Amino acid sequence: MKLALNLAAALLVFALVAAALLYTQQRRLIFPAPAHSQAAPGFRLVHTRTDDGLRLSAFYRPALPGKKTLLFFHGNGDNMRGAIEATRGPASAGHGLMLVEYRGYGGNPGSPDEAGLYRDGAAAMRWLAGAGVDSRRVVVVGNSVGSGPATEVAARYDVAALMLVSGFSDLPSVVKSQVPLVPRWLVRDRFDNVSKLARVKAPVYLMHGDADTLVTPANLERLAQARPDSTVARVAGVGHELAYTAPAQALLARWVGALP
DSSP states (O other): OHHHHHHHHHHHHHHHHHHHHHHHHHHHHHOOOOOOOOOOTTOEEEEEEOTTSOEEEEEEEOOOTTOOEEEEEOOTTOOHHHHHHTTHHHHHTTOEEEEEOOTTSTTOSSOOOHHHHHHHHHHHHHHHHHTTOOGGGEEEEEEGGGHHHHHHHHHHSOOSEEEEESOOSOHHHHHHHHOTTSOGGGOSOOOOHHHHGGGOOSOEEEEEETTOSSSOHHHHHHHHHHSTTSEEEEETTOOTTGGGSHHHHHHHHHHHHHOO
């Protein structure tokens, strides 16, 4: 009996320590923050200012006359070079690009978390307004974890459209699908996109690869149920790399080009 009690106590201590480590260190896993990327040809390196005082770098390329401007939020392990690859379809059609770089990423100050990424998105919208870009000409695009700040921005502002590529319904659901033993309440950053879609007044477009094992297609189904009038594209045989593929670029360019 004493051995069993000691073993139970040891297991409890181990579980508590593991939970504490996961709770305190999880943002290192969720936001790996790749290194700095220098501006690419055709883009200006610009700086936004967040409402908590951070000066953040971003890439900007103005739209050709009559074209929209994409406000793009990249995935958690990506950088600005990846963002350029993920927007090359609309860019080739002359649409403008504002590629957001998060706090703590690419040499930016601060530490990334859910509230911080929302502030970063709001700062980008303020910068565009200062540059004379009407919010109603802005198409907000979020890839993977970028679906979180993208949905938040689209719910707050009067934008032209919201487009989510490999987006999730909420972050705890993604963590649960990958690590079933982790309880939802232990995930600090929620990114509850599914509850916000009803507040988005603009058209919503959802794109997902049916072979995505990281953010599974079940996320797409929950998002589509939350917003029944959304335009949905399921791309066969493609995983979480969807945003960089030719089918994704063709769809994005077509969707943006068809907006009024």
